[in-house]
Amino acid sequence: MRSFVFCHGLRFAFVLILLLSPVCTLGAEVQIKSDTIFRLFERDTSSEEDATVLPGYEYLQVDAGELEDYGVSFHLYGWGRADFADNDYYKDQTAGELLYGYLEYRQEANRFNAKLGRFQTFAGVANDAVDGLYLGGDLGDYFDLSLYGGQPGALDSEQGRSGDSIFGGRLAHHLGMHYEVGVSYKSIENDNKTAEEMLGVDMSVFLPANLNLYGFSKYNNETDDWAEHSYELSIPVGSVIIKPYYQHYNYEGYFDTGANAVSPFNWLSQTGEKLTAYGADALWQLDDAWTLGAKAKFFSYDELDNAETYSILVTWQGEGLTQYGGEIGHTSANDTANNDYTLVRLYGYCDAMAGQFWLDFVSADMLLTFYDEDIYGEDSSFFLSLGAGKRFLNDALSITLSGDYSQDPYFDDDLRGMLTMSYAYDK
Amino acid sequence: MVNKSLLSILTLLAVVLLVAACAGLQSSYTPPAKHPSAADLEEVPKVCTNCHDARGENVAYGRYVHTADFGTSHRPAATQGEAICAMCHQTSFCNDCHATRVELKPSLKNQTETYRSAPHRGDYLSRHRIDGRVDPTSCFRCHGNPKSARSCKKCHG
Numbered sequence: 023m024r025s026f027v028f029c030h031g032l033r034f035a036f037v038l039i040l041l042l043s044p045v046c047t048l049g050a051e052v053q054i055k056s057d058t059i060f061r062l063f064e065r066d067t068s069s070e071e072d073a074t075v076l077p078g079y080e081y082l083q084v085d086a087g088e089l090e091d092y093g094v095s096f097h098l099y100g101w102g103r104a105d106f107a108d109n110d111y112y113k114d115q116t117a118g119e120l121l122y123g124y125l126e127y128r129q130e131a132n133r134f135n136a137k138l139g140r141f142q143t144f145a146g147v148a149n150d151a152v153d154g155l156y157l158g159g160d161l162g163d164y165f166d167l168s169l170y171g172g173q174p175g176a177l178d179s180e181q182g183r184s185g186d187s188i189f190g191g192r193l194a195h196h197l198g199m200h201y202e203v204g205v206s207y208k209s210i211e212n213d214n215k216t217a218e219e220m221l222g223v224d225m226s227v228f229l230p231a232n233l234n235l236y237g238f239s240k241y242n243n244e245t246d247d248w249a250e251h252s253y254e255l256s257i258p259v260g261s262v263i264i265k266p267y268y269q270h271y272n273y274e275g276y277f278d279t280g281a282n283a284v285s286p287f288n289w290l291s292q293t294g295e296k297l298t299a300y301g302a303d304a305l306w307q308l309d310d311a312w313t314l315g316a317k318a319k320f321f322s323y324d325e326l327d328n329a330e331t332y333s334i335l336v337t338w339q340g341e342g343l344t345q346y347g348g349e350i351g352h353t354s355a356n357d358t359a360n361n362d363y364t365l366v367r368l369y370g371y372c373d374a375m376a377g378q379f380w381l382d383f384v385s386a387d388m389l390l391t392f393y394d395e396d397i398y399g400e401d402s403s404f405f406l407s408l409g410a411g412k413r414f415l416n417d418a419l420s421i422t423l424s425g426d427y428s429q430d431p432y433f434d435d436d437l438r439g440m441l442t443m444s445y446a447y448d449k
Numbered sequence: 450m451v452n453k454s455l456l457s458i459l460t461l462l463a464v465v466l467l468v469a470a471c472a473g474l475q476s477s478y479t480p481p482a483k484h485p486s487a488a489d490l491e492e493v494p495k496v497c498t499n500c501h502d503a504r505g506e507n508v509a510y511g512r513y514v515h516t517a518d519f520g521t522s523h524r525p526a527a528t529q530g531e532a533i534c535a536m537c538h539q540t541s542f543c544n545d546c547h548a549t550r551v552e553l554k555p556s557l558k559n560q561t562e563t564y565r566s567a568p569h570r571g572d573y574l575s576r577h578r579i580d581g582r583v584d585p586t587s588c589f590r591c592h593g594n595p596k597s598a599r600s601c602k603k604c605h606g
Contacts, residue, residue, distance in 0.1 A: 055541075059558070079553065083541050090483050099541040103552060119550045119596075122540055133479050133532065142540050142547065144531055149590070151549040160479075175549045176594035194529070199504055202529055224528055228509060236512075236525035250586070254525065256512070258503075265522065271586045277593075284598040286581075286605035287589050299584065303518050310495060315517050321583055329583045337517050339495065345564040347517075359582035367570070369563040385561040389571035397575050405571030409561030424560045430572035440560060 146206020520566025
């Protein structure tokens with residue numbers, strides 16, 4: 023395993039140097055962000071009860087080139103994990119993923135954008151990692167087009183990459199601040215078998231009186247059926263915004279992703295279930311600091327009985343990222359999930375410690391859950407997280423220590439610690 | 450056959466729109482590559498609409514305001530306005546939730562950032578038994594491919 027990781031690391035470094043070389047010769051800006059995380063907790067393993075688990079994570083992000091303006095740039099982000107404890111809690115002692123790594127060209131005229139490498143694409147029906155090429159830009163005043171093609175990043179572990187492909191795009195038409203309508207298409211093949219073939223329509227309609235209508239529909243071309251309809255209206259009434267919405271999901275079209283289907287979702291496509299959800303969110307911005315909110319959502323099924331959720335929330339926002347808030351919600355799902363629960367959350371983040379007690383920020387998060395029916399003999403959960411941090415080197419380095427405690431149906435007394443060191447280099 | 454007809458109609462529509470658009474190639478509104486940083490601004494605004502109109506000349510900034518429910522309602526804005534999101538957020542920010550595969554859930558990786566919306570806070574292992582049955586479509590968006598479903602595999606096989 024270690025030699026496998028080492029070989030892949032060498033190959034990755036070689037590709038990185040190749041991709042970075044044209045960018046670096048331009049003498050452009052370089053930004054590096056590193057998050058190093060150490061966690062400490064106890065878990066039962068195959069040979070030991072309450073064995074210590076000590077994973078270390080590195081999240082590394084590199085951006086180079088024209089970062090503040092249009093031009094050529096390179097972007098890379100990925101994570102790796104090593105377990106420093108000698109046990110089998112993790113299946114593999116090391117793990118990692120390159121989330122993206124691509125060379126990009128952005129041109130101000132026509133917003134032309136090209137990406138080469140691994141990138142995440144959000145284009146209508148697509149929310150996928152692609153190893154390949156992306157091209158996008160405006161086609162005149164009223165249209166824009168994005169196209170992508172290559173191999174799907176999510177499938178490289180499934181019997182190799184041979185026969186895997188992804189391609190698609192989105193064409194949008196927009197008329198100023200009146201509307202935008204997009205049509206999108208995505209096709210994924212896994213080992214030469216069709217995994218997904220989706221078509222989508224998305225829209226924004228900007229109506230009079232600041233009313234906005236947003237919508238998205240997805241059609242599964244393999245199952246020959248609509249997968250999803252989601253439509254939402256945004257209604258401002260003074261300082262209150264009300265958002266009623268309607269969603270409809272056909273499980274066969276939504277979950278049947280062919281050779282791409284995975285547990286625990288693949289069987290859902292066989293149930294013949296159709297879910298209709300509707301409800302509304304309402305947010306009342308009292309002033310610059312206070313927000314009150316309420317949510318209600320109703321679920322109606324063809325096969326199961328109905329379910330519903332309600333919640334209210336309050337937040338207070340101060341300077342910087344300082345925020346305090348609370349939320350209480352109830353999910354009534356006794357006929358669909360054999361249980362109901364009530365969730366209470368209180369949280370706080372103070373960004374204005376200004377060195378008091380040698381700290382720059384502190385955080386707290388508390389969740390209480392009450393279950394109507396016992397889960398493994400327990401009818402409630404209690405979770406508490408506390409954290410504190412200090413910034414150094416003109417805020418380039420921050421060190422955060424946090425810990426959480428949980429008493430719940432799965433763990434009697436679970437205590438976990440975490441040390442995070444974040445460093446940002448900018449030149 | 451409905452699917453083939455639909456595909457043909459959409460392809461034809463795309464070609465027609467493409468030809469129409471290419472006939473008058475001009476640059477429409479191009480947002481700046483980056484939003485001015487907090488250091489560049491005299492007063493750091495809390496929301497987009499402190500400076501921009503909710504329905505501006507070129508961009509409906511109101512839809513990008515990070516309200517208390519933005520974590521669960523940003524999909525239409527992000528799908529249609531990726532360039533606006535990119536003025537402040539790099540893809541790595543989205544990748545905390547929307548990624549090929551991550552091992553740490555967002556509320557754990559950013560444990561002290563309690564001001565950020567994260568659905569799996571606290572004892573979600575217990576709550577997911579209920580949420581997952583009520584609305585599995587929301588689970589599927591982030592855990593629906595072979596790599597991202599690895600976090601489900603330990604128990605669900």
